[in-house]
Amino acid sequence: MSDLGAALRARGMRLTPQRRRIVDALTSLEHGTPDAVAAKVADDGGATLPLSTIYRGLDALEELGIVSHTHLDHRAPTYHLADHATHIHLVCLGCGTVSEAPIATAADFAGNVRDATGFDPDVTHMAIHGWCAGCRGDKQ
Template identity: 35%
Template sequence: MSQSKNRIEELEGILREGGVRVTRQRAAILKILAEAEDHPDASELHRRAKEIDATVSLSTVYRTLSALEQQGVVQRHAFENATARFETADAPHHDHLIDIETGAVIEFRSDKIEQLQAEIAAELGYDLVRHRLELYCRKRKD
């Protein structure tokens, strides 16, 4: 069984455990989320889901996202000056660079940054539990 199919079944199971029926429309949304390599907003999820099932409504997208968020399966990102974007919560830890001109969201991971944040927390007498880093940038013109 493919990793994508396993992930879709896992998401369906989580919804069912939360008392949410997995309809054909919701299954299409789950497929998009499981296979997404970006951070789609609700409108983009709706557009992609309609390619799978033309009956998917935007309200179904919002209700499904809300149920998945309540179950801790989906993370909502509220980047500055943009609509909320979504990704599955089980993605390996990463930070985000947001292009302020195009809205593109680039995932990255830096061991240097991770180490520095832990060191800063320790110097202040804390253990770092979790963090979120968003860098808002403009593409260089040189």
């Protein structure tokens, strides 16, 4: 993140105060929908940013590889800093909790997909839906 300004300038963009606030919000949140990022930005003492500014900032930062997103459900994407993409998301269909597993956990899956289809999956963008240990026990 220390080269954020340089990365933006190299693409003809500036590190605006709004973009810096978005990155700071994601740093604090670790994961956040655009609405959660907007709420976090609103709590930082600065001027309120319109949701459209949050979306445009997230899009610009994602285009640069600074942030990434995952779809945990059918609603808004969840954003995180790209260097935080060291895990896959596990979403419980019973209680709705979201937990994480190391990215290496998906290595066999990715290899199986690659071997069967030639397609190389990006598991950093992946959310797996199922049942957590507590809800799985409730089903039995």
